[in-house]
Amino acid sequence: MNKNTQENYKIARAIYAEAGVDTNAALEKLRTIPVSIHCWQGDDVKGFMSGEELTGGIQTTGNYPGRARCVSELRQDISKALSLIPGKHKLSLHAIYAETDGKTDINELEPRHFSGWVDYAKEENIGLDFNPTCFSHPMAASGFTISSADKAVRDFWIEHCKRSRRISEYFGRSLGIKSVNNLWFPDGYKDIPYDRMAPRIRMAEALDEVISEKLDPKYHLDALESKLFGIGVESYTVASNEFALGYAASRNIAYTLDSGHFHPTEVISDKISSVLMYTDELNLHVSRPVRWDSDHVVIYDDELNAVASAIVRDGLTDRTHIGLDYFDASINRIAAWVIGTRNMIKALLRSLLEPAEKLRNAELDGDYTSRLAITEELKSYPFGAVWDHYCDLMGVPVRDKWLSEVKDYEKEVLSKR
Numbered sequence: 001m002n003k004n005t006q007e008n009y010k011i012a013r014a015i016y017a018e019a020g021v022d023t024n025a026a027l028e029k030l031r032t033i034p035v036s037i038h039c040w041q042g043d044d045v046k047g048f049m050s051g052e053e054l055t056g057g058i059q060t061t062g063n064y065p066g067r068a069r070c071v072s073e074l075r076q077d078i079s080k081a082l083s084l085i086p087g088k089h090k091l092s093l094h095a096i097y098a099e100t101d102g103k104t105d106i107n108e109l110e111p112r113h114f115s116g117w118v119d120y121a122k123e124e125n126i127g128l129d130f131n132p133t134c135f136s137h138p139m140a141a142s143g144f145t146i147s148s149a150d151k152a153v154r155d156f157w158i159e160h161c162k163r164s165r166r167i168s169e170y171f172g173r174s175l176g177i178k179s180v181n182n183l184w185f186p187d188g189y190k191d192i193p194y195d196r197m198a199p200r201i202r203m204a205e206a207l208d209e210v211i212s213e214k215l216d217p218k219y220h221l222d223a224l225e226s227k228l229f230g231i232g233v234e235s236y237t238v239a240s241n242e243f244a245l246g247y248a249a250s251r252n253i254a255y256t257l258d259s260g261h262f263h264p265t266e267v268i269s270d271k272i273s274s275v276l277m278y279t280d281e282l283n284l285h286v287s288r289p290v291r292w293d294s295d296h297v298v299i300y301d302d303e304l305n306a307v308a309s310a311i312v313r314d315g316l317t318d319r320t321h322i323g324l325d326y327f328d329a330s331i332n333r334i335a336a337w338v339i340g341t342r343n344m345i346k347a348l349l350r351s352l353l354e355p356a357e358k359l360r361n362a363e364l365d366g367d368y369t370s371r372l373a374i375t376e377e378l379k380s381y382p383f384g385a386v387w388d389h390y391c392d393l394m395g396v397p398v399r400d401k402w403l404s405e406v407k408d409y410e411k412e413v414l415s416k417r
Ligand code: RNT
Pocket: 040, 045, 058, 131, 184, 225, 227, 230, 258, 285, 293, 325
């Protein structure tokens, strides 16, 4: 343990205690909140299934050297990132990260194609989540998958999603940690549709078929992700916000809110408590849209703090699955993982360090002056000293010390690829 870090923490703990905040209790709670780290930041959403380019209206830009090209490189990189992130977390996989013989198509996947990932998760002591990959595939070329008017296309994706659920349940069962199976479909039109309802009816029917097989809710949770627009899908998406929320609430599955899937000035932080009025669980794809759904690396900004406090203040940590979803190929990809994940955890900590009682009471008493005054003063409390102590305690580098490790790794491993 670092001596300076310890001393700074002591002082910080006393300052927070004066405000009625128990920093140790906050750290104890923080340890129990997993963040689901998305594997696809490591290889620009390419996966190992086919050489198909990325489609579905999402895009990775940049050509930073050292991209993971195979499963062993990807695992090596994820392990490096995990060693620099405090706490015990989860890894979110996409179907295209299956280990197959090269002849297996996406609608033929089985749990055994992911047994290597389960072994890896056991080694790393992490949980796993899953995502069917309904893009970057010839059967998605029309821009429609599960809501296609073509029955053969629809059936293909229904099969893929059914198999994805079984893989997800297999993750949960094997690791003893519930896996979230996140359903996202790029389906939509570039230009103004004539019929807005028919694709939605087809999607709801297809999804009903997908989720018809009963799986153990202890190990598996379905979630449906909404989206407002994508590149080439500007005018209409089938799984809009209202569609996905309505579907999730009526079928008792979870809804997925992605930070980048709304109007440019619309934020997801205020949607969290609203959604959880009507669904038991909520899945998040925390991302950072810059002018569009650009999936920039998550930074420690106001919205990230608002997302964290929406979860923490209302005691929603057990009902919210916090996943990340961004992909930046213009910087070191491991650093991208570390920066975004550490920021998410940091924001959770910052929310856990609020004098909850005091703020709640001020609000209930109509004392908005105190609410504002305390909230503003908190911003300059020695939060950084508590965060440093947490990193130290969890055995990961304090402050920017992790960067030199990434740089060394870049020199020794990435630059040789
Ligand atoms: C796309 C969705 C979706 C993907 C990942 C790769 O806009 O956000 O979640 O980013 O599945």
